[in-house]
Amino acid sequence: MLDIEEVRSRQFIYILFVISLVGILGFSYISEKPIGKCYKRGFISSNNQKYYIYPEKIVIQPWRGQHHVYGIFMIPNGYEHDYLLQFQLPDNSTYCGTVYYSIHNVLDGIKARPDNYLVKGYVNTRLALWLMIQGKLDHLQQPSNWSLGYVRKE
Secondary structure, eight states: OOOOHHHHHHHHHHHHHHHHHHHHHHHHHHHOHHHHHHHGGGGGGOOSSOEEEOEEEEOOOGOOOOTTTEEEEEEETTEOOSSSSEEOOSOOEEEEEEEEEEOOOEEEEEOTTTTEEEEEEOOHHHHHHHHTTTTTTTHHOOHHHHHHEEEEEO
């Protein structure tokens, strides 16, 4: 007959095994999901000419958690922006981030010029961390790698 200490130690081992298994499966599921995937519906298709701009400021602080890797873009009034920004690496890898409209004239010390408004374009935190681990932080910091399209409102 097993004594209580032996039963508890076996239970502990089983629980530790299950937690490890769930952790490994969860990590493999997350790592297989595409990061920063681009969808056609995120870009405006218009008969008007499309323009592209680079961010006025880039903030890269993924260690602070979600929503701390972004660029601030200045869009002229009367124009609408894409819902996704593009981030392109020199090896032609392209990722997309989400753009949020802002009603503020000042974001993170950037003041909108007259007849302009500001938007924030977020890059996935996991993507930023992955690029930093690969030694590509300088690519993240380059405004020319970030672009946001916009067209005149119809």
